[in-house]
Amino acid sequence: MPTSLQPIPMPPQSTLSIIAKIALLAIAYMLTGHLAMLLSVPPGFISSIFPPVGVALAAVLIWGYPLLIGVFLGSTLLNLSIAISNEQQLNWQQLTIACSIAFGTTLQCLCANWLIRRKMSFPNTLTEDRNILLLLFIGGPLSCLLSASVGTAVLYVHQIITPGQLLFSWWNWWIGDSIGVLIAMPLMFIAFAYPREIWRHRATTVGIPLLLSCVVMVVLFFRTSDGEQQRLQQHFHEQAKLMAQSIKSRISLYSNSVLPLERLFIASVDVTAAEFAIFVDSILKNHPGIRAMSWNAKVSQQQRAEYEAGLLASTVGGLGITERDASGQLISAAIRSEYFPVTYIAPMPLHLNVTGYDVGSEALRLQALQTAGDQGTATLTAPLDLVQNQQQKNAMLLFYPVYTSAETPPVIAERRQLLRGFVVAALHMDEVIGSAVRDYPAQSFQLLLTDISDNTTSPQSELEPGTSSGMLFSKLTSPIPAYAKPLIWLEEFSVGGRKFRMEILPTEHYLQDQSTLQPWAVLTGGLLLCSLLGGFLLSVTGRAEQVQRLVQQRTLELSGILDNAAEAILIFDTLGQIERANAAAQQLFGYSERQLPKLHIGSLLPELQQTNPDFVQQRQGRSSETAGLTALGTALELEISLSSYALPGHTWFICLLHDISERKKIERLKSEFIATVSHELRTPLTSIKGSLELVNAGVLGHVPEAASNMLSLAQKNTERLVLLVNDILDIEKLELGDAHLELACADLRELLQQALTQNQGYAANFGVPLSLDVQALPLQVLVEVNNQRLQQVLSNLISNAVKFSEAGSPVQMSAELHEAQVLIKVSDQGPGIPNEFRSRIFQKFAQADGSDSRQRGGTGLGLSICKELMDRMHGTIGFDSVEGVGSTFYITLPLLPVAG
Numbered sequence: 001m002p003t004s005l006q007p008i009p010m011p012p013q014s015t016l017s018i019i020a021k022i023a024l025l026a027i028a029y030m031l032t033g034h035l036a037m038l039l040s041v042p043p044g045f046i047s048s049i050f051p052p053v054g055v056a057l058a059a060v061l062i063w064g065y066p067l068l069i070g071v072f073l074g075s076t077l078l079n080l081s082i083a084i085s086n087e088q089q090l091n092w093q094q095l096t097i098a099c100s101i102a103f104g105t106t107l108q109c110l111c112a113n114w115l116i117r118r119k120m121s122f123p124n125t126l127t128e129d130r131n132i133l134l135l136l137f138i139g140g141p142l143s144c145l146l147s148a149s150v151g152t153a154v155l156y157v158h159q160i161i162t163p164g165q166l167l168f169s170w171w172n173w174w175i176g177d178s179i180g181v182l183i184a185m186p187l188m189f190i191a192f193a194y195p196r197e198i199w200r201h202r203a204t205t206v207g208i209p210l211l212l213s214c215v216v217m218v219v220l221f222f223r224t225s226d227g228e229q230q231r232l233q234q235h236f237h238e239q240a241k242l243m244a245q246s247i248k249s250r251i252s253l254y255s256n257s258v259l260p261l262e263r264l265f266i267a268s269v270d271v272t273a274a275e276f277a278i279f280v281d282s283i284l285k286n287h288p289g290i291r292a293m294s295w296n297a298k299v300s301q302q303q304r305a306e307y308e309a310g311l312l313a314s315t316v317g318g319l320g321i322t323e324r325d326a327s328g329q330l331i332s333a334a335i336r337s338e339y340f341p342v343t344y345i346a347p348m349p350l351h352l353n354v355t356g357y358d359v360g361s362e363a364l365r366l367q368a369l370q371t372a373g374d375q376g377t378a379t380l381t382a383p384l385d386l387v388q389n390q391q392q393k394n395a396m397l398l399f400y401p402v403y404t405s406a407e408t409p410p411v412i413a414e415r416r417q418l419l420r421g422f423v424v425a426a427l428h429m430d431e432v433i434g435s436a437v438r439d440y441p442a443q444s445f446q447l448l449l450t451d452i453s454d455n456t457t458s459p460q461s462e463l464e465p466g467t468s469s470g471m472l473f474s475k476l477t478s479p480i481p482a483y484a485k486p487l488i489w490l491e492e493f494s495v496g497g498r499k500f501r502m503e504i505l506p507t508e509h510y511l512q513d514q515s516t517l518q519p520w521a522v523l524t525g526g527l528l529l530c531s532l533l534g535g536f537l538l539s540v541t542g543r544a545e546q547v548q549r550l551v552q553q554r555t556l557e558l559s560g561i562l563d564n565a566a567e568a569i570l571i572f573d574t575l576g577q578i579e580r581a582n583a584a585a586q587q588l589f590g591y592s593e594r595q596l597p598k599l600h601i602g603s604l605l606p607e608l609q610q611t612n613p614d615f616v617q618q619r620q621g622r623s624s625e626t627a628g629l630t631a632l633g634t635a636l637e638l639e640i641s642l643s644s645y646a647l648p649g650h651t652w653f654i655c656l657l658h659d660i661s662e663r664k665k666i667e668r669l670k671s672e673f674i675a676t677v678s679h680e681l682r683t684p685l686t687s688i689k690g691s692l693e694l695v696n697a698g699v700l701g702h703v704p705e706a707a708s709n710m711l712s713l714a715q716k717n718t719e720r721l722v723l724l725v726n727d728i729l730d731i732e733k734l735e736l737g738d739a740h741l742e743l744a745c746a747d748l749r750e751l752l753q754q755a756l757t758q759n760q761g762y763a764a765n766f767g768v769p770l771s772l773d774v775q776a777l778p779l780q781v782l783v784e785v786n787n788q789r790l791q792q793v794l795s796n797l798i799s800n801a802v803k804f805s806e807a808g809s810p811v812q813m814s815a816e817l818h819e820a821q822v823l824i825k826v827s828d829q830g831p832g833i834p835n836e837f838r839s840r841i842f843q844k845f846a847q848a849d850g851s852d853s854r855q856r857g858g859t860g861l862g863l864s865i866c867k868e869l870m871d872r873m874h875g876t877i878g879f880d881s882v883e884g885v886g887s888t889f890y891i892t893l894p895l896l897p898v899a900g
């Protein structure tokens with residue numbers, strides 16, 4: 001059997017055999033090259049492995065230097081076929097590039113063969129580690145420096161790559177060729193090298209594992225590549241979705257810009273041109289995409305003469321109501337049943353007076369204004385040329401109808417009869433859309449916005465720019481490659497009665513900026529590991545040792561955290577047996593480190609005496625208060641949090657404890673202090689209040705006016721203090737559970753009527769009408785309540801509504817059935833509740849205006865007491881409020897069945 005030190009004779013080769021092998025090598029080179037391109041990563045089409053170089057090098061080593069011709073031919077054909085597949089026209093430059101790259105590959109194979117044959121005899125069985133390492137090093141990383149350098153230089157000279165891409169292209173070329181040699185060359189030796197009996201046996205021990213591992217890496221690469229494409233698509237679609245929302249919101253914002261102007265004409269029957277210009281000025285400043293706004297009054301044929309007389313009196317050289325002839329010149333409008341001339345316009349177009357121009361004389365405008373008038377909504381026209389500027393091609397007019405009634409008539413016939421005219425906004429769509437996407441990186445997207453209301457034009461991305469007559473906005477910088485077409489965001493939406501199609505496309509800059517080398521790195525690293533399976537085994541054993549050390553380190557860290565935590569921590573199993581306790585737990589309960597693991601959790605926390613996994617699971621994730629016992633039997637007030645973690649075949653519970661004894665003691669002292677102070681205040685206040693009432697009543701004789709005013713002020717503030725003390729006592733009793741409510745069955749209608757009667761006089765003092773609406777209730781509605789406390793809740797809600805209502809503004813109390821409950825509402829038309837106050841409205845002493853100078857009195861305890869009372873009566877309390885419109889407070893009570 002020959003050894004690696006003995007030359008292995010090559011079988012004789014005929015000329016015909018050599019020519020056939022040259023041809024087969026050229027074909028194999030081209031085919032494997034195309035297979036390698038399937039593993040490329042866009043947008044640069046980077047390939048992590050290029051096996052043709054390994055096939056070529058192995059063929060020259062096995063069959064000799066004449067095979068270099070096949071290397072040159074195969075490389076040339078491969079590069080020319082790639083150019084054809086990229087839809088490039090073949091020319092002399094393409095042929096020069098292909099031949100130059102082929103020359104570099106051929107030169108690499110020549111130098112590698114010469115150096116390998118000089119360092120070792122060949123053919124070689126490669127049974128020695130030195131020969132294997134030398135062959136792989138010379139044929140792979142060393143010789144591939146040559147092909148990578150020549151290839152990237154050719155691409156740079158022909159300006160296919162930029163100076164910034166030069167280093168990366170060279171690195172990628174070198175890596176791909178090197179890995180291709182390290183994998184393809186051993187497989188070629190197994191298939192064709194001599195002696196065959198040696199290499200044939202390596203098919204199962206080297207070839208199959210190497211092929212299988214490569215297949216696994218390729219599959220992993222495709223999955224990673226698909227994931228990268230999905231990530232890129234998701235990232236772009238998220239940006240596109242935000243951009244689309246911005247565009248839709250901006251168009252809607254501009255569509256709503258005419259609403260204030262419509263309200264102006266509703267509020268005023270006679271709006272002058274000066275008033276119109278002043279009102280419109282702020283709208284135009286805040287909406288730069290609006291080129292002009294106008295008021296187009298509805299003028300019937302019978303009103304035309306009078307309208308034109310007024311129009312001619314205010315303008316010089318006017319023609320009255322006008323329209324455009326076929327040449328675009330303004331002429332007197334033809335006789336029609338009605339006209340919609342421009343009555344006011346701001347800003348007035350330079351060198352062009354459009355006042356009196358009948359927008360209903362053009363079909364597009366007439367269609368939009370008729371739709372707007374019949375539907376009572378803002379309506380956009382199709383894209384058109386503005387009268388003011390013949391060069392503006394992407395404008396749209398927005399019509400909003402104004403009726404003689406404040407509300408939109410319910411039916412079309414009434415709308416047409418009561419139509420007064422239209423407020424109109426001329427939208428410059430370039431500025432509207434441009435302002436919406438101004439905050440997005442301009443280099444990352446391309447945008448097309450098309451009006452498709454009147455046609456079914458195919459997506460603009462499939463057309464040449466400018467082929468769609470409904471184009472509103474176009475920002476196309478470059479065509480996108482085929483792989484990026486799934487990234488296109490296509491959305492259709494409707495605004496102002498028009499249907500739009502929006503297409504957002506990525507740019508080449510975005511694709512290059514967002515692409516990552518993760519798929520390339522996965523494939524490169526995987527294939528490199530495949531070529532070095534021995535090193536991979538060493539890596540696995542080293543990694544196992546590293547993981548073990550890491551586990552030990554993490555275990556020590558967790559133990560350190562547990563033992564040094566400031567809070568007490570207990571760990572117990574599903575049976576309640578304590579397994580571990582930290583130092584804080586030992587100190588809290590007074591047990592030693594050895595004693596605690598022998599105890600049941602119930603001996604420390606009686607609530608957990610019967611350890612039920614379901615009960616513990618329900619308590620997880622939330623804190624609660626519980627009682628604990630120390631080793632000496634002393635009671636502890638604790639805050640407890642439970643969590644769990646599972647190990648194979650076992651579940652552990654973690655109990656985090658915090659001693660709140662001091663906090664609870666302070667809370668009790670506070671409650672006792674408030675209650676004591678409140679009781680001590682009530683007696684002298686009652687006496688002071690009674691004395692002031694007697695003096696003000698004149699019991700002690702006539703009181704001077706100045707003194708009477710001061711005494712009245714003192715009496716009012718005394719009443720306020722009495723109310724405060726009573727509220728404090730109520731809230732404290734409710735919180736401490738001292739106020740037990742006796743609930744009894746009662747008819748809700750009577751209770752509501754009683755509340756109305758009791759509070760009617762209070763509302764009258766403020767000049768506020770108070771009413772009750774119970775029409776939605778059946779004749780008898782039974783609820784279980786405490787009559788006195790329910791009246792307290794209703795009185796509080798009514799008094800609040802009255803206090804916050806202007807004189808003459810009504811307050812209404814109503815009731816209705818809602819499922820198995822009755823819903824009672826108290827509504828006002830006051831200022832509403834500020835947003836920042838709503839989250840704490842039911843807290844004690846909470847007031848929207850907490851300053852000493854607040855206009856409305858109150859203790860800030862009423863709603864807090866109401867909430868507590870409703871809880872005691874098994875009901876709820878809530879509110880709805882709109883600032884500037886009013887508030888509605890509501891309570892719900894469960895219904896009792898009515899006896900049949």
